[in-house]
Amino acid sequence: MKRRSVLKSLTGLGGLLLAPYINFANNLNTKTKVMRIAHLTDIHLKDHFDAPKKFVKCLHHVQQQYPKPDLILNGGDIVYDMNKEQLSTINGQWKLVKEIMAQECNIPVQYCLGNHDIWWNEDNKGQAIYGKQYSMDQLKLSSPYYSFIKNGWKFIILDSVHLDIDGTWYIGKLGEVQFTWLENELKNMPADVPVLVMSHIPILTATLMVEDNIVNKWEMLGGDMHTDTAKIINLFYQHPNVKLCLSGHIHLRDKVVYNGVTYICNGAVSGAWWEGNKRETAPGYGLIDLYSDGSFDEHYINY
Ligand SMILES: [Zn+2]
Known part of the structure; x- marks a missing residue:
């Protein structure tokens, strides 16, 4: 029965019975698929190991999904590596990204910065391209963290990567300014709008415990997972x-899954930096269907 005819036939039952039946009918209708997204992370693009050819294959695979994804979320480590590299090398990596995306992908993309998309070159500190600026310019981002609403879902893109206290290496964290921004983003949203968060470094993951030769303790580095996990x-x-x-x-x-939030560390398009699988995880991307009631279906696709 269509919802209208269910309601029509129920109107004869009287007001007392009608109210709960209308709720029931509404519940049947609230789970509607609102969009499909593809999550492509850790592409590490560079002209080696056939990476450009394999990345194009991945993009075609995404676009041949039926239904075709409405949006691609790029989870960072967009280019192979910028850190302390020559500018000519960096320029070449970004040129490749932009050419391939323009020629081979017609789905809109939102980007997150990874640790390899940042240029921590101390010799050039003070230059406009130092830090995250170069990549933000390439991606036309005015801030490395931002949010948007699409098809009834709120998307929050975080900036995970910050220099450690000694200034030589990075750790995963938001920092005070971004954390306050995140608090306000969530406070100012109606409670019935579902939220998807994307960060490059995982907020919470079990993958770090998959280590060889553990005797009696695991070592986790602040650059591998967010150090402000408990706060977030x-x-x-x-x-x-x-x-x-x-x-x-x-x-x-x-x-x-922790406290009703699902944290997915979604493999890598590049697998082991374009040299096959990283442990048991083969190169792939996430395919996620989002529903209006905040639920989702998701799969990791080996392309
Ligand atoms: Zn990374």
Whole structure:
């Protein structure tokens, strides 16, 4: 029966019975698929190991999905590596990214910065391209973290990568300014708008425990997972409309559900930097269907 005819036939039952039946009918209607996204992370594009050819194959694979994704989320480590590289090398990597995306992809893309999209070249500190600026210019981003709303979902793109206290290496964190921004983003959203968060470094992942030769303790580095995990998780706990957090960085695929939030570390398009699988995770991307009630279906696709 169509919803209208269900309601029509129920109107004869009287007001007392009608109210719960209308709720039931509404519930049947609330789970509508609103969009499909592809999450491509850790592409590490460079002209070696046939990476450009394989990346084009991946893009075609994404666009041949039926239904075709409405949006691509690029999870960072867009280029092979910028850190302390020569400018000519960096320019070449970005030229390749832009050419391939223009020629081979007609789905809109939103980008997140990874640690390899940042130029921590101390010799050139003070130059306009130092840090994240070069990549932000390439991607026409005015801020490395931002949000947008699409098809009833709120998307929050985070900037995970910051220099460590000694200034020589990076760690995963938001920093105070971005954390306050995130608090306000969530506070100012109606509680029924589902939220998807994308970061490059995972907020929470079990992949770091998959290590060889563990005797009696695991070592986790601050650059491998967010160091402010507890703080972010506590914030999400106050906003149950946060449903899904996507990340990359580890090149392994896992899914952790904690306090009703699903944290997916979505493998890598490049696998082991274009040399096959990283452990048991083959090169791939995430395909995710989002529903209006905040639920989702997701798969990791080996292309
Ligand atoms: Zn990374």
